Amino acid sequence: MSASVSGRASGLLSRARPPLRAVRRELRSGEAAVGWIGLTAIVLLVIVGPAFAPAAPSDIVALPYATPGAGHLLGTDFIGRDVLSRVLNGGRSVVLLALAATVLAYLLGGTIGLVAGFVRGRTDGVLMRAVDVFLAFPHMLFILLLATGVGASWWVVVVGIGIIQSPQISRVFRAATLQLTGRGFVEAAVARGEATARILRREILPNIVTTFVADAGPRFTFSILTVAALNFLGVGLRPPAPDWAVMISENRPGLQVNVWGVIAPALLIAILAVSINLVGDAYARRRGISTDVDPAQP
Amino acid sequence: MPAVAAEDSATVGGRPGAVRRAVRAHPLAVYVVRRIVTGAGLAVVVSFLVFGATQILPGNAASSILGDKATPQAVALVTKELGLDRPIAVQYKDWIVSFAHGDLGNSFGSGFSVSKLIGIRAQNTITLALLALVLIIPVSIVIGVITGLRAGGALDHVFSVYSLVNIAIPEFVIGTLLIAVLAVRFHVFPAVSILPPDDPAISHPDLLVLPVLTLFIGAIAYNNRLVRAGVTEAMRSEYVKMARLNGLSESRVVWRHALPNALAPAVQIFASTVQWLLGGTIAVEVVFGFPGLGQGLVEAVNTRDIPVVQAIAMYIALVYIGINIVADLITVLLIPKLRTAQ
Numbered sequence: 001m002s003a004s005v006s007g008r009a010s011g012l013l014s015r016a017r018p019p020l021r022a023v024r025r026e027l028r029s030g031e032a033a034v035g036w037i038g039l040t041a042i043v044l045l046v047i048v049g050p051a052f053a054p055a056a057p058s059d060i061v062a063l064p065y066a067t068p069g070a071g072h073l074l075g076t077d078f079i080g081r082d083v084l085s086r087v088l089n090g091g092r093s094v095v096l097l098a099l100a101a102t103v104l105a106y107l108l109g110g111t112i113g114l115v116a117g118f119v120r121g122r123t124d125g126v127l128m129r130a131v132d133v134f135l136a137f138p139h140m141l142f143i144l145l146l147a148t149g150v151g152a153s154w155w156v157v158v159v160g161i162g163i164i165q166s167p168q169i170s171r172v173f174r175a176a177t178l179q180l181t182g183r184g185f186v187e188a189a190v191a192r193g194e195a196t197a198r199i200l201r202r203e204i205l206p207n208i209v210t211t212f213v214a215d216a217g218p219r220f221t222f223s224i225l226t227v228a229a230l231n232f233l234g235v236g237l238r239p240p241a242p243d244w245a246v247m248i249s250e251n252r253p254g255l256q257v258n259v260w261g262v263i264a265p266a267l268l269i270a271i272l273a274v275s276i277n278l279v280g281d282a283y284a285r286r287r288g289i290s291t292d293v294d295p296a297q298p
Numbered sequence: 299m300p301a302v303a304a305e306d307s308a309t310v311g312g313r314p315g316a317v318r319r320a321v322r323a324h325p326l327a328v329y330v331v332r333r334i335v336t337g338a339g340l341a342v343v344v345s346f347l348v349f350g351a352t353q354i355l356p357g358n359a360a361s362s363i364l365g366d367k368a369t370p371q372a373v374a375l376v377t378k379e380l381g382l383d384r385p386i387a388v389q390y391k392d393w394i395v396s397f398a399h400g401d402l403g404n405s406f407g408s409g410f411s412v413s414k415l416i417g418i419r420a421q422n423t424i425t426l427a428l429l430a431l432v433l434i435i436p437v438s439i440v441i442g443v444i445t446g447l448r449a450g451g452a453l454d455h456v457f458s459v460y461s462l463v464n465i466a467i468p469e470f471v472i473g474t475l476l477i478a479v480l481a482v483r484f485h486v487f488p489a490v491s492i493l494p495p496d497d498p499a500i501s502h503p504d505l506l507v508l509p510v511l512t513l514f515i516g517a518i519a520y521n522n523r524l525v526r527a528g529v530t531e532a533m534r535s536e537y538v539k540m541a542r543l544n545g546l547s548e549s550r551v552v553w554r555h556a557l558p559n560a561l562a563p564a565v566q567i568f569a570s571t572v573q574w575l576l577g578g579t580i581a582v583e584v585v586f587g588f589p590g591l592g593q594g595l596v597e598a599v600n601t602r603d604i605p606v607v608q609a610i611a612m613y614i615a616l617v618y619i620g621i622n623i624v625a626d627l628i629t630v631l632l633i634p635k636l637r638t639a640q
Contacts, residue, residue: 137615138618221465232470232584233581235600252477273468
């Protein structure tokens with residue numbers, strides 16, 4: 001993992017800048033601009049989309065696999081529900097599940113990494129061996145096993161993705177924490193006799209924010225892709241949920257008749273994930289954090 | 299990359315004379331033994347995980363055979379029949395002993411022996427993965443070397459954007475889009491790869507094209523960046539600077555000095571691709587209805603056919619660990635620095 005914390009100082013300073021200038025700077029790179037446009041469009045669609053849906057996502061409005069026409073702009077799905085209405089309603093689950101999984105991953109991995117990097121010694125050794133074991137296990141397999149044990153549900157997806165992402169995160173946080181523990185302000189806090197939890201929260205955490213943000217983009221992308229894959233495989237959300245990945249799975253047999261039941265949700269998942277990747281990559285690049293792919297990443 | 303040097307020096311320090319001398323004389327042998335032992339330990343931990351995860355809920359197995367509407371009496375009866383009321387440690391021991399003997403039990407769903415069910419599937423998945431691998435490795439090396447040598451150029455930018463975009467598109471979406479374009483729109487290839495049962499995939503090459511293409515497109519985006527990173531790093535290194543200062547021609551600098559060092563990590567790339575394929579084939583097989591291990595696993599997960607899930611999961615995990623070990627050993631053999639540094 002080659003994410004450096006060299007951009008730490010600039011990350012702290014940029015918070016004081018007027019927001020408009022920050023936005024303009026953000027958009028200077030073409031890739032980032034495309035990313036932000038895509039991301040804004042999808043977020044808007046996810047939030048206000050349901051209000052514009054012409055029909056309820058569960059209403060049967062016409063014959064199955066009707067081609068696009070008046071009243072149903074993207075045609076109908078395999079049992080005659082309006083594809084447009086389902087697409088407008090189907091983004092919320094993808095975004096929320098991926099968000100929840102990523103937050104859980106940072107809570108788990110961040111805590112492990114901070115503690116291991118700060119306390120060091122035997123605790124560090126034990127935690128990092130556990131991380132090694134987890135990295136040597138195929139990720140997808142872990143979630144599929146979990147689903148076999150407790151059955152398919154949305155929380156299997158969240159917990160599973162949270163757990164499989166945490167080892168990598170703990171490594172990043174540990175490395176960043178290790179670099180800080182020798183610094184004056186941390187040693188001063190230790191000398192003042194402050195509690196470990198307080199030092200981690202007040203001294204260490206604010207100084208690894210840049211590392212965290214640069215790291216979070218690719219991880220959120222990974223969460224979205226994995227949530228979609230698991231819902232597609234039938235391990236997460238199940239029909240009749242109007243979820244983009246579930247839609248792709250259930251409308252595939254009618255690809256020859258109404259292609260939009262599959263293409264529309266597929267394109268939206270792709271735009272969402274690509275946009276986040278572009279934005280995150282531009283952010284990391286500007287702060288001089290290496291964006292070279294990490295061989296250990298799934 | 300394996301951190302042999304650091305680990306070795308740490309442990310060697312604390313050993314008594316004779317052992318320390320032996321270790322110092324054969325650091326490579328020690329590394330090989332240690333790597334295999336940790337691999338075996340890992341396999342045991344993985345078997346706990348595989349067995350434990352499928353047993354989280356009590357009565358899980360019996361109710362998954364009988365369905366949701368089974369009476370508690372029926373569940374209790376089947377639980378007893380399958381020996382699921384015994385202590386969990388005994389069940390684990392029986393399971394792992396029969397697994398080691400190649401007896402994988404019978405499927406809950408069909409009642410057939412699991413080894414018979416997964417035999418032809420394993421063969422199909424290996425065919426699919428090997429075909430993909432044969433395409434992925436050389437193409438990603440060529441693209442990675444070209445873009446790495448001309449880092450910052452137009453072609454580099456094109457592939458950088460392509461990778462950034464493609465990494466963010468899941469394999470099942472790539473596969474579905476390929477079906478929509480090549481199968482449904484232009485009728486070039488069949489949309490599904492459903493094989494007659496007992497027919498190996500290799501005897502139906504036309505059914506393999508789209509799944510292989512999907513895996514290829516998915517993996518190239520990632521792999522060419524890995525190779526590119528290695529090449530740019532080598533081109534910035536001290537020894538390339540020295541070679542240039544010595545007045546060597548640029549082509550000699552590239553071919554004799556930079557590339558051999560840049561491509562040593564190719565072993566790790568190869569390994570990570572195989573590991574990626576172990577997961578990547580799951581969704582792709584489902585998309586195309588391809589009868590491989592991945593599709594079998596997903597089917598078994600959805601019907602909670604625990605013996606099938608356990609068997610396939612163990613095989614995938616063991617292959618994963620094995621590839622890690624082999625790749626680490628080859629890397630250590632290729633890079634003398636890792637081998638000798640004490």
